[in-house]
Amino acid sequence: MAAASPGTSYLKDVRGIALMEFALILPLFLILSLGVIELARFLQFREKLESSASQMLDIVNQNTNVTSESLDNLYGAFPVMMRPYNMEDPPRILVTQIERPPFDPECKPVVSWQYPVGDSNIAPTIPGVADTGDITMAPGDHLIAIEVFAPYVPLVNNGFTRELFSGTRSTYIVHYQHTRYGAFRISPNSGQVVTPPCIK
Helix, strand or coil: CCCCCHHHHHHHCCCCHHHHHHHHHHHHHHHHHHHHHHHHHHHHHHHHHHHHHHHHHHHHCCCCCCCHHHHHHHHHHHHHHCCCCCCCCCCEEEEEEEECCCCCCCCCCEEEEEEEECCCCCCCCCCCECCCCCCCCCCCCEEEEEEEECCCCCCCCCHHHHHHHCCCHHHEEEEEEECCCCCCCECCCCCCECCCCCCC
């Protein structure tokens, strides 16, 4: 029987193939695993943000009047509500009162005042027609709304992941509630009584 040539023996040698395949697959497996973990963490962050924004709005709505001091104190409590997530970048929070004037059924819901809470660098909207989400307002109704812009900090914090997860829209939360005790007539911005305009 003729001996196999060295070249033929080399082609039939399969030792180390499994190790090579593992080395090729490992980076892809790690990327997929980190992606799944990051996505799950981001979804939990959004859920916590929803809950914290809802709690903050409920606290505001338990009062008959709001002041800049009371709203700023709530801003200081927001990172506590967000635990165990660290708010490395401060959230931006905007509280808005929306009214539909009662004296004319053709009047649309309008912003009567807006207050950027704490260190939120948000310019208040000039009173105008308001977005009420899915809520239908009858003449004389009042809503209080809270908008939260909170950046999400990924575990793998590089340029790509920050662009993917930290867009303004991806961490934007808004909640609406009917006011429990009527309109907050005194604006926390000026401390003056506010009368909403009728915009048709």
